[in-house]
Amino acid sequence: RAKDAGGGQVELFASHMHADVVRRLELQSELRRALADGDFTLEYQPIVDLAGSQVLGVEALLRWWRDGVLVPPDSFIGPAEESGLIVELGAWTMREAFRTVVACRASSWDIGLSVNLSARQIRSPRFVEDVAEMLAEAGLPPDRLTLEVTEEMLVEEAAETVPRLRALRELGVRLAIDDFGTGYASLVYLRQLPVDAIKIDPSFTAALGDDQTVTRLTRTIVRLGQDLGMTVVAEGIERPEQLDLLREMGCAHGQGFLVARPMSAAGVAALAEERAGRLSVAGTDA
Numbered sequence: 001r002a003k004d005a006g007g008g009q010v011e012l013f014a015s016h017m018h019a020d021v022v023r024r025l026e027l028q029s030e031l032r033r034a035l036a037d038g039d040f041t042l043e044y045q046p047i048v049d050l051a052g053s054q055v056l057g058v059e060a061l062l063r064w065w066r067d068g069v070l071v072p073p074d075s076f077i078g079p080a081e082e083s084g085l086i087v088e089l090g091a092w093t094m095r096e097a098f099r100t101v102v103a104c105r106a107s108s109w110d111i112g113l114s115v116n117l118s119a120r121q122i123r124s125p126r127f128v129e130d131v132a133e134m135l136a137e138a139g140l141p142p143d144r145l146t147l148e149v150t151e152e153m154l155v156e157e158a159a160e161t162v163p164r165l166r167a168l169r170e171l172g173v174r175l176a177i178d179d180f181g182t183g184y185a186s187l188v189y190l191r192q193l194p195v196d197a198i199k200i201d202p203s204f205t206a207a208l209g210d211d212q213t214v215t216r217l218t219r220t221i222v223r224l225g226q227d228l229g230m231t232v233v234a235e236g237i238e239r240p241e242q243l244d245l246l247r248e249m250g251c252a253h254g255q256g257f258l259v260a261r262p263m264s265a266a267g268v269a270a271l272a273e274e275r276a277g278r279l280s281v282a283g284t285d286a
């Protein structure tokens with residue numbers, strides 16, 4: 001397009017590109033500074049047993065306090081991946097989350113932790129050793145950690161990634177496929193990798209009951225997970241009808257604003273102390 005435009009427009013196009021590159025570089029150095037300054041924090045969203053209301057674990061979710069404004073991960077994970085900062089940021093996330101969860105375990109709550117991974121982290125050569133070391137340092141049993149990966153991460157560079165994920169699995173770490181149903185090649189990779197859990201994407205949950213095709217697909221995914229011996233976690237549960245349908249389908253675990261919003265580390269600690277990890281969820285007796 002720039003080719004058939006006049007010279008002035010080509011320059012304009014180039015300067016737009018330049019501005020974009022500069023913005024990204026600025027953001028990347030801002031992110032690096034934020035990590036050094038301690039401007040990142042974690043929130044934790046409970047994952048519950050849908051049949052009862054026991055909180056089985058929490059998923060760590062990164063937050064960035066940028067000049068007092070909370071920035072959601074979707075706007076900075078990409079740039080952090082591009083610059084490679086995600087490797088350090090991911091390690092910070094694990095150390096921080098391990099500490100929070102180990103503190104809850106001290107009040108004898110056998111809580112699990114889920115952490116989201118980026119492809120770039122798995123590609124870092126020391127990744128498996130680093131995770132093993134951080135777990136040992138924190139005193140968190142490996143089988144209480146679930147690493148969430150996406151289907152894309154399994155497909156891209158599979159020759160390198162799959163053996164590392166297997167090595168983690170051999171340490172006892174659990175693996176979950178996040179955003180399940182939105183990627184491709186799911187079934188092929190499910191066979192190649194010892195995956196412990198699949199997380200049904202919130203776009204399915206959102207349409208439950210309203211869209212018959214999605215409802216049938218969700219039922220099929222739940223059954224598939226059960227047949228393969230995997231834990232099925234439904235994400236994005238917001239309405240009681242969705243919860244009812246998921247329970248009726250036999251979906252074991254769930255997460256969503258209806259159950260609990262992401263909370264601070266102090267919130268998780270309070271949950272551990274005051275209620276021994278129970279939440280009151282519509283339709284259960286806790």
Ligand code: C2E
Pocket residue numbers: 045060061062072073074077093116117118148178179202235236237238255256257258262
């Ligand atoms: P995800 O791993 O699929 O995390 C679930 C997202 O859904 C979270 O958004 C959570 O706040 C949101 N959520 C939970 N319940 C509900 C609900 O009932 N309704 C709706 N509408 N949303 C709900 P969040 O925290 O903004 O994170 C977005 C994504 O950013 C995550 O998706 C994950 O892919 C990524 N992310 C977050 N933390 C990290 C991290 O530490 N490392 C990496 N690599 N990625 C992260």
Ligand code: MG
Pocket residue numbers: 059116148178
């Ligand atoms: Mg996740």
Ligand code: MG
Pocket residue numbers: 178179199201202235
């Ligand atoms: Mg998800």
Ligand code: MG
Pocket residue numbers: 178179
């Ligand atoms: Mg996601």
